[in-house]
Amino acid sequence: MSDNKPHIHIDENGNEYVHTHDGKHPHVHTNTKAVINRLNRAIGHLESVRNMVEDGRDCTEVLIQIAAVKSAINNVGKLILTDHIEHCIVDAIEDNDLEAIKDLEDAINKFIK
Secondary structure, three states, rough: OOOOOOOEOOOOOOOOEEOOOOOOOOOOOHHHHHHHHHHHHHHHHHHHHHHHHOOOOOOHHHHHHHHHHHHHHHHHHHHHHHHHHHHHHHHHHHHOOHHHHHHHHHHHHHHHH
């Protein structure tokens, strides 16, 4: 394991953050804006589903809208997973933090259910 001296990491967007190799990894999310935009899109789709159901719209139209919600949520998960791997997991590997790898495996298994 590396020493516990803090050092600076710089992500691909030029954001700096301190890392100490103390087993706690900073949560740097370089895709935060994209995640929020996609969440807002998913919320909009979900509200549309509710409105369609309340209005008694055709079931096939509702199912298509539900598919759009599922796709939007899956895309949000992919962005968050990418950030997690590129930052938290890279740091965990540097620190030989096998627990972080196990946590990632558990999260992936729950995500793809």
